[in-house]
Amino acid sequence: MNYDDGMTDRVPSPIVALALSSHPGPGVAVSVVTLVLGIGIGLDPWRFVLLGVAMLVGQVSVGLSNDWIDAARDTAVGRTDKPVARGWIAASTVRTAAFATAALAVLLTVPLGLPATVAHAVFIASAWSYNAGLKKTPASVLPYILSFGSLPLLATLALPEPAAAAWWGLAAGALLGISAHFANVLPDLADDAATGVRGLPHRLGSRASGQVIALALAAAALLVALGSGRPPLPAQWVGLAVTLALAVVAGVLAATRTPTRLLFQLIIAAALVIVAMLALSGTRLIA
Numbered sequence: 001m002n003y004d005d006g007m008t009d010r011v012p013s014p015i016v017a018l019a020l021s022s023h024p025g026p027g028v029a030v031s032v033v034t035l036v037l038g039i040g041i042g043l044d045p046w047r048f049v050l051l052g053v054a055m056l057v058g059q060v061s062v063g064l065s066n067d068w069i070d071a072a073r074d075t076a077v078g079r080t081d082k083p084v085a086r087g088w089i090a091a092s093t094v095r096t097a098a099f100a101t102a103a104l105a106v107l108l109t110v111p112l113g114l115p116a117t118v119a120h121a122v123f124i125a126s127a128w129s130y131n132a133g134l135k136k137t138p139a140s141v142l143p144y145i146l147s148f149g150s151l152p153l154l155a156t157l158a159l160p161e162p163a164a165a166a167w168w169g170l171a172a173g174a175l176l177g178i179s180a181h182f183a184n185v186l187p188d189l190a191d192d193a194a195t196g197v198r199g200l201p202h203r204l205g206s207r208a209s210g211q212v213i214a215l216a217l218a219a220a221a222l223l224v225a226l227g228s229g230r231p232p233l234p235a236q237w238v239g240l241a242v243t244l245a246l247a248v249v250a251g252v253l254a255a256t257r258t259p260t261r262l263l264f265q266l267i268i269a270a271a272l273v274i275v276a277m278l279a280l281s282g283t284r285l286i287a
Contacts, residue, residue, distance in 0.1 A: 017089035018097055021082070023063030026184075029268050030151070031056040033275045037155035040279030041286060044160070047112060051158045054112075054120060058105035062127040064098035067091075069131045073195040102128070116157040123147050123154065140199030141181050148177025152278065156286050164287040168227025169278060175220035176271050179250075182209045182216075183267040186254055210254025213263075217247035217270050224277045228284045239277040246270040 012020070035052045043051065067074070067084050071094070074085035083089050102124055109120040123146075130143035151173045152165035185192070185201040186209055192202060201209045221243035225232045232240070250266045278285060 011088050012083075014089055014093070017083040018064070018094065021064055021067040021084060021089065021094050022060040023066060026268075027056065027059030027063050029271070030059050033271065034151055034154055036272075036275050036279045037152055037285070038158065040282055041155055041159065042283070043155070043158055047158050047160075050108060050111060051116075051154070054105050054108035055154070057101050057108060058120060058124045061098050061100075061102035061105055061124060062131070064094050064101065065128050066131045068095040068098055073197075077191040077194055079191070112158045113162055115162040116154065119150060119154050119157050123150050126150075135199050136197050138200050138203060140185075140201070141178055144177035144181035145174045146177075148180065149174030152285055159286075166228065166285050166287045168223045169281070169285045172220040172223045172227070172274060172278065175216045175223070176274060179213045179216040179220070179267050180264075180271065182213045183250065183254070183264045185209075186263060207255045210251045210256075213254055213267065214247045214251025217250065217267070217274075218244055220274050221247070221270075221277070224274055224281065228281060230284065233280055236277045236280055239273050239280075243270050243273050243277075246273070 011017075031052055034055045035048065038048045038051055067082055068091050070082075071084045071091040074082040079085045084091050084094055105124060106117060106121050109117040126143045126146040130140065134140055134143055149170050152169035156163045156165045181199075182201045185199060186206055189202060189206065192198070201212075204212070221240050225236050225240045246266055246269060250263060250270070253263050253266070
């Protein structure tokens with residue numbers, strides 16, 4: 001995502017700079033995923049709203065932590081899409097906002113019960129651990145597996161009587177996390193190499209990463225369609241076909257072309273289709 005257009009000659013306000021530092025696109029997408037799951041399992045309106053707000057605030061904290069922790073690296077490689085690197089806002093301000101929003105996100109989850117609160121705290125800690133250093137290691141994919149894999153659980157734990165999520169829902173979420181990690185990293189391989197970041201996608205290379213993305217998306221869709229052991233709904237068959245097509249396109253793009261943000265957008269689109277399939281599963285998602 002490039003914020004350069006139309007903003008070259010003027011410095012935005014601190015509020016706008018903070019908003020841009022929060023990585024709003026992915027944050028909103030993850031929050032929408034959680035809300036769609038909440039609709040599918042029939043959350044009460046107030047629980048649905050509170051879960052969505054808590055997730056969005058938590059995602060803001062994750063995005064801010066990324067820009068704070070990576071401030072020196074982003075400046076070194078001239079990232080024009082990062083407000084801290086452009087001098088629009090101080091890294092210390094972003095750091096303070098990151099901690100404040102993380103605490104607020106956990107507090108907002110408290111009315112949903114202790115299990116949901118603990119799960120959300122673990123979700124945020126997992127995402128922060130990626131920014132704090134795991135991104136530079138072969139274990140870079142683990143926070144994505146844990147965080148995305150726990151999305152169905154966050155929804156089911158927000159029920160008046162907290163429940164576990166079905167194993168196939170958790171596994172599908174984890175597979176989505178794998179595809180999202182590889183797709184998000186590929187466009188930044190050159191910048192990452194210049195600053196010593198070598199996560200799992202860097203070590204495998206773009207071609208192998210494209211194959212991982214395609215296989216993870218396809219496996220996630222198949223799990224959602226067939227994992228419950230009950231016949232899929234007609235709309236789920238359609239979703240399966242769409243996701244498999246997107247998986248093939250994403251895999252080809254990653255393996256044959258220089259990766260761009262379009263790849264990540266395709267993964268988000270496939271993820272939303274799969275989440276819609278999960279929502280159509282309704283109470284099947286509850287273990």
